[in-house]
Amino acid sequence: MNLQTNRISSLQILALFSGIVLVFLFAMHSRLGLEVADDGAFFLRYAENMLKGQFWVWNSGEAPVWGASAPLYPLIVAIPMALGLPPEAAIVASGLACASVSLAATVLMLGHRFGVIVGLAFLLFSALDTGIMYFSGAGLETPLTLALLTFALWTLLYESPAWGVGLAAGLLMVNKLDLVPVGGLLLLSHWLQDKRFPKVAVIIAAAIALAWYGFAWWYFGAPVPNSFLTKSLHQDNQPKIIDWTWFAGFVFWVGIHKWLTGLSVFTLWRKSRELLPLMVFLGGILIVHLVAYTIKYPFEPYNWYAMPALFTLLVAASIGLGLPVKIGGYYFLGRAWGAKIIAVSFLILIFFATIRSEIFGTTNIKMFASHHEFDRAEAGRWVAENTPDTFVVYTMWGNPAYYSKRKVLDGSFLNRKFEDADLIKKYHPEVLILQNNPGSTPMNPVFAATKGENYRVVKVFDKTYSAGMDYFFVVLVREDVLGKVRNIDPPRDLMPFVSNIQLGDQFGILKPQGLETLFVHPGAVTATSFQFDASGYLRDVEKKELYIRAGIAPNIPEAAIKRGAGNVHIRILQNEKPLVDDIIKVGEPIQRNFPIAEGQFLLFAVDNNGGADTDWLLLSIH
Structure with missing residues (x-):
């Protein structure tokens, strides 16, 4: 690997680096969800206790526990x-800063060592990839992993001191248990690269790793x-929603990954001998x-879990895309520009071939964060606002645990x-935050975890269920302490207040869709x-004003949207007086508030606005 001549000043490099960071920040920001990923809330809970002087403590005042696996x-x-x-x-900003700086440094390193096209390819591939960009700001440990992998890559691409190699390998081994072999691979790669055993680096890496794992054993x-012990020894009986093909399918085939895989194979074929130490490191991971x-x-x-493997594909694929430029320059002296045009054209092709699938992936992730994660985070916030500080909460997730601000039985x-x-039978916590059993509804929730204990549903969070997914979250409180809880809001079914139903011909549907939400489909x-x-x-709810929101269901198929589906005409009348007469389209809901006098009824009528096709209307009444 020969260094290319550096023709730009340090100030220009800094400006270029800053511009690349901004590109990554923009790409990451566009993937941010409404809530942090659930395991990210574990880190928030540990970080808050650290600021109280209690390191790696889950419940303040209790013994330390190595829960979140990236210490x-x-x-x-x-x-x-x-x-x-x-x-x-703090958790989003630290993640974005760490990841964007690390990835920008990788762009410059690859561009410097292998050519501008390679750096540009890494920039485009990384910014396009939904997984790398989302997990950089989701609150998980991915940003630190990317930083350490970038550090390791630097030691291979540039002449680095033995202590730097040892530090990189040791920190990788400490950062996560599945990165212990990655630290070993880095040392092996330097052994191959330097053609001598990296004794000093091995001693430093071993000292760092042994110091941490020895401390962990004592502390x-x-x-x-x-978390590793639990997952390894006690989760085999959990019903699995994936199989053994999950990792390979995600890494090698989802979205832009299939292109990365092909280019990485090309790199391995053409450069496995010349770049042997680097290929051992990347391929080994x-x-x-x-x-x-x-x-x-x-x-x-x-x-x-797949982000380290994906990072290796991004690097190898970028090098692979730059190979035609080198080959063109070698065989066609003075005409390397033609190969560069081909490489840039290939980048443009990959962009347009993958952008739609990456947008679709981003939409799914953001919907999960704004619905599923939102519901369970809101459950925790409700507990914090409406229950005594002394109450103990049982839950299985990070967001409700963090936002409840209570002692939590995990x-x-x-x-x-x-x-x-x-744990519920043994410790009798005052509050449970649970997910429904599949098939149960917010009006009649069922939970395997309660097993008949004396708990009552006091609040349901069903934004996810109302969007057409079979999930909702519920706060239950032990019956003997109900009097200490504020703003109890048990499930209410809208259907007892509905009458004179006239379904549209052929396709007409009216049914409950979660709490205080009706699914309405017009006829042909x-x-x-x-x-x-x-x-x-x-x-019944002791209010005087009615809030109505009508919008197309967010889970309407993309193919249907392209056909012009999800387009309805709604009318709401009060004593034959029109209150609402609107067209509702995808992403264009309506919201209205109406004062209601005693004895008043509203008439709702929904037609397909001239086209009967997947007109899934969600009508929320509060």
């Missing part, structure tokens, strides 16, 4: 929190994360993680040592209509 990341998150940033802003009572997560895969798709056993017992020609006892409903 260094809460330390990083705690720094901006200590400087006064709000917790959510936590185990040399490996508690890919093989180790592929084997590990094919044999021992989680019960649901933890896609951030039912996932990721952040507490495993107990072969039913005629409208679906019904009468709603507005005053009776408001009397």
Whole structure:
């Protein structure tokens, strides 16, 4: 690997670096969800306790536990929190800063060592990839992993001191358990590159790793994360929604990844000997993680586990795209510009071939964050606002645990040592935050976890269910302490207040879709209509004003939208007086508030606005 001549000044390099960082920040910001990823809330809880002087402690005052498996990341998150940033802003900002700077540094390194086209390719591929960009700002440990992989890459691409190699390898080994072999691969790659055993680097890396894992054994009572023990020993009976093909399918085939895979194979074919140390490092990461997560895969798709493997593909694919330029310059002296045009054209082709799938992936992730994560985070916030500080909460997720601001019994056993017992029966916590059993509805929720204990539903969060997915989250409170809870709001069904239903011909539907939401579909020609006892409903909820929101369901198929579906005409009348007469399209909901007098009814009529095609209307009445 020969260094290219540096023709630009340090100031120009800084300006270029800053511009690349801004590109990455823009790409990451466009992928940010409404809530941090659930496991990111684990780090927030640990970071907050660290600022109280309690390191790696789940519940303040309890014994430390190595729960979140990346022990260094809460330390990083705690720094901006200590400087006064709000917790959510701190974890997102630290992630975006760490990831954008690391990826921008990789762009410059690859551009310097292999040519501008290679750097440009890495910039485009990384910014396009939904996984890398989303997990950079989702609150998980991915940004620190990217920073350490960038550090390791620097030691291979440039002449680096032995202590730097050892530091990079040691920090990789500490950062996550599945990066221990990556640290070893870095040392092996330097052995191949320098053609001598890297004794000093090995000693430093071993000292760092042994210091941490020895400390962990003494401080936590185990040399490996508690979450690792739980997942390895106690989650085999969990129903799995993925199979052994998950990791390979995601890394090699989803979205832009299939292009990265092809270009990486091309790099391996053309440069495996010349770039042997680098190929051993990159290929080794890919093989180790592929084997590990094919044999021992989680019960649901933890896609951030694949980010190290994806980073290796991004680097190898970028080098592969730059190879035609080198080959063209070698065989056609003075005509390398032609090869550059071909490479840039190929970049443009990849962009247009993958942008739609990446946008689709971003939409799905943001919908999950704005619905699923939002519901369980809101459940935690509700508990914080409406229950005494002394209440103990049982839940299995990070967001409700963090936002509840209460002592939490972690039912996932990721952040507490495993107990072969039913925690609800054993400890009788005052509050449960649970997800519904599949098939149950917000009006009649069913939970396997309660098993008949004396708990009552006090609040339901069903934005996810109302959007057409079979999930909602519920706060339950032990019956003997209900009097201490404020703003109890049990499930209410709208259907008892609905009468005079007239379904449209052929396709007409009217049914409950979550709490206080109706699914309405017009007929092929005629409208679906019904009468709603507005005053009776408001009397029941002790309110005087009715809030109505009508919008097309967010899970309407993309193909249907392209056909012009999701387009309805709604009329709302009060004593034959029109209150609403609007067209509702995808992404264009309406919201209205109406004062209602005693004895008043509203008439709703929904037609297809001239085209019967997937007209999924969600009508929320509060």
